[in-house]
Amino acid sequence: MRIGELAKATGTKAETIRYYEREGILPAADRTDSNYRDYSDEHLATLIFVRRARALGFTMAQVRELLALSDHEDKPCRDVDQLVQRQLGEVTRKIADLTSLQDELQHMLRSCQADRIGECRIVESLARPLR
Amino acid sequence: MRIGELAKATGTKAETIRYYEREGILPAADRTDSNYRDYSDEHLATLIFVRRARALGFTMAQVRELLALSDHEDKPCRDVDQLVQRQLGEVTRKIADLTSLQDELQHMLRSCQADRIGECRIVESLARPLR
DNA sequence: CTTGACCTTGTAGTTACTACAAGGTGCATA
DNA sequence: TATGCACCTTGTAGTAACTACAAGGTCAAG
Numbered sequence: 454m455r456i457g458e459l460a461k462a463t464g465t466k467a468e469t470i471r472y473y474e475r476e477g478i479l480p481a482a483d484r485t486d487s488n489y490r491d492y493s494d495e496h497l498a499t500l501i502f503v504r505r506a507r508a509l510g511f512t513m514a515q516v517r518e519l520l521a522l523s524d525h526e527d528k529p530c531r532d533v534d535q536l537v538q539r540q541l542g543e544v545t546r547k548i549a550d551l552t553s554l555q556d557e558l559q560h561m562l563r564s565c566q567a568d569r570i571g572e573c574r575i576v577e578s579l580a581r582p583l584r
Numbered sequence: 585m586r587i588g589e590l591a592k593a594t595g596t597k598a599e600t601i602r603y604y605e606r607e608g609i610l611p612a613a614d615r616t617d618s619n620y621r622d623y624s625d626e627h628l629a630t631l632i633f634v635r636r637a638r639a640l641g642f643t644m645a646q647v648r649e650l651l652a653l654s655d656h657e658d659k660p661c662r663d664v665d666q667l668v669q670r671q672l673g674e675v676t677r678k679i680a681d682l683t684s685l686q687d688e689l690q691h692m693l694r695s696c697q698a699d700r701i702g703e704c705r706i707v708e709s710l711a712r713p714l715r
Numbered sequence: 716c717t718t719g720a721c722c723t724t725g726t727a728g729t730t731a732c733t734a735c736a737a738g739g740t741g742c743a744t745a
Numbered sequence: 746t747a748t749g750c751a752c753c754t755t756g757t758a759g760t761a762a763c764t765a766c767a768a769g770g771t772c773a774a775g
Binding site for chain 3: 617620638644
């Protein structure tokens, strides 16, 4: 699979894919005789993962950490455990925030369909008292 | 409430708060006699909202749109409805992805606590077939 | 054998901050 | 009264994570 195909399949710019390779986010692809990058299905899966994780607000550093979990055979279980705990906490917090936002958007939709403007509590949906 | 206090309360740099004001994300604060910015509880709520939304992967443009929903009295219901539908779709997709990631992280934690290294499917958790 | 879509490396621009610097004001406290 | 800290302004520059463009090479279709 060449870079353009991979780009299309993932909605990523070819430039961004090469950037990920430079940054070590995506492993370097094999090269064809004419020096073109030749991607595998694993590359595809990793890139989809990276793009989703980025869209969910994870930094590159966090994405790197998450990817590193993939080959945790060589690391002590305790370290992996700690990292996973930390990521899990962040994921759970994000889900809570998004669910709250979802509730509010659904509420707005209902009141809009009823054709009467209800109070909009969208800011409050995320700005409720800190946990 | 002065800028330093607001910064502390929200974990935002004072520079960033002034930047948000320049960008029109945060309404300009009142000024004291000595020209200090004087923030209200609404400012606080808005800033918490902005920071959370940004952490959830929304762009500044999307945050602007979401904030605009707060004063939708002056806009036709149909427009608001469309925007809300769109945002709702994105929020729902994010929740699905995060839930999938959460499942995988929890699975890793269990297998780690059992002190045997299980297969890591973290990439697959987000890279499953596109919907 | 040319056209156009692809590929390469490299540089520069964009977004959303973040950090200084320089120079000034406000205000509590030793 | 002096010290020191938080704040004000404008401005420049750095960072992260892309994104675009330039200059030139490769390749399959018509």
